[in-house]
Amino acid sequence: MSMFRGFRWLLLAAVVVLTGCAATGPRYAEVESNFPNLRPGYGRVLVYRLGGAGAAVQPEIKLNEELIGKAQPEGFFFVDRAAGRYTLTSSTEVRTTAELELTEGATVYVQFGISLGLFVGHPRLTIQSPATAVPQLGGLAYTGAVPLVAGQARSRQADAALPSGPAPGRASPPGQVTLDDLSGLLPAR
Template sequence: MKITRMMLACMMAATAAPLAAQSGGDAGAESTKAAPAIAPPPPGMGQVVFYRSSRVGALISCRVHEGGEVVNRLPPGRYFVHNTTPGVHEYSVRSEATDVIRLEVEEGETQYVRCAIGMGLGVGRPNLSPQSRDDFERRGRGLDEMAPYGGDRDG
């Protein structure tokens, strides 16, 4: 158990240094950027904006599923907009455990869901939580849009 935790700590430390170096040069510029503008959903549809603002757990996937199908993956510093039909939808992420969020999406509505990585037993655990537009505005500064999911070529 100690070895697993020690390996996890080493992996997190190894990824933190390059990420800090990448963001260090323009940290001031990123803090002044606005969150991405989100267009309204298409007529007759609703949408869910999934985002991952934290760089914590950079090696842990936050692959969002609905009904067993991958909706998209969500690396750190990215977001994607999922247009969907009105009604109840269940989205999940998983690593050593599965986290599920159930949303009722209404026509013309935009909902926001943040993926964060928490500590698990052996690896980090992705967690989906409903958020407000204000949270997306605050945490979404500098996020890049994720391209639509392309299957196996996305890793």
Template sequence: MKRVARMVMAGMAMSLLMAGCASGVKHSEMAASIPAIKPGEGRIYFLRSASMFGAAIQPEIRLNNQVVGDSKPGGFFFVDRPAGKYLASASTETEKTLSFALDGAETKYVRSSPSIGLMVGRVVLELETPTKAKEELSSLSYTGDVMKTSAK
């Protein structure tokens, strides 16, 4: 009986963790419908690998202090912005930031990855190579919000 109870509890815990993972349309299914980048703008993809490690840690992602989405395991979203300098950030117990420049017609890929913190986990932001990002992107689910991604 104890074994059955443990299995039920483990299943429930796994379900709760998986509920926090991204679900929805995969990049591979929507790639053809993603609009072209407007002249003078660039595109920034934010992506996070599907992993159980740190799955409960899903902070907002900010770009120049504006919330553009959330760091969700197995998810991605993108924003189009004018060429310029940007500061991406994610906060839990501490704020982690990433500075970069975006050129017109350029696409940047920002990976968010959970790491161990003092009290709670953290999400670290880093630029990803286009080759590596594109390999993984097709299996990730879109987590974007039209209101957040279209705001400038």
């Protein structure tokens, strides 16, 4: 009987690892209209992950070696950066990269996926067209750092207060906040 009990626990553990937990938060369809406006010279990188196997594996996503989020199942996040060339990376037992060109006013959609690996799933980063990505986003939960509330429109003044990375032509060291980053938080004169 103890062998049967051990098998049940093993089966339960396998189900938890394979299904994991889906991201929680407001859904894309509820907050998309509240995304902050892009500043001049900036573009947006939106990373999303559909559900599926390997949900317990939630690796970090980095843009030019700066941590920008985690690949949570059924979730998405975005960052705004100055137009230019960027390298998106993620790693488990292997490191995966995707090169992208960010243009002013445009959004680059990157789909995260997991394929089978020896010990841990291998991350996949696939740049998708808006025609492919946008229909997949509707039910995904927002997991990003920029505060978004379903049903509340953002004002242009609130957009200016959001951190959007270094100003075009300036590169802040990863993890450091500059005075330019904080200037948008000051009240208007």
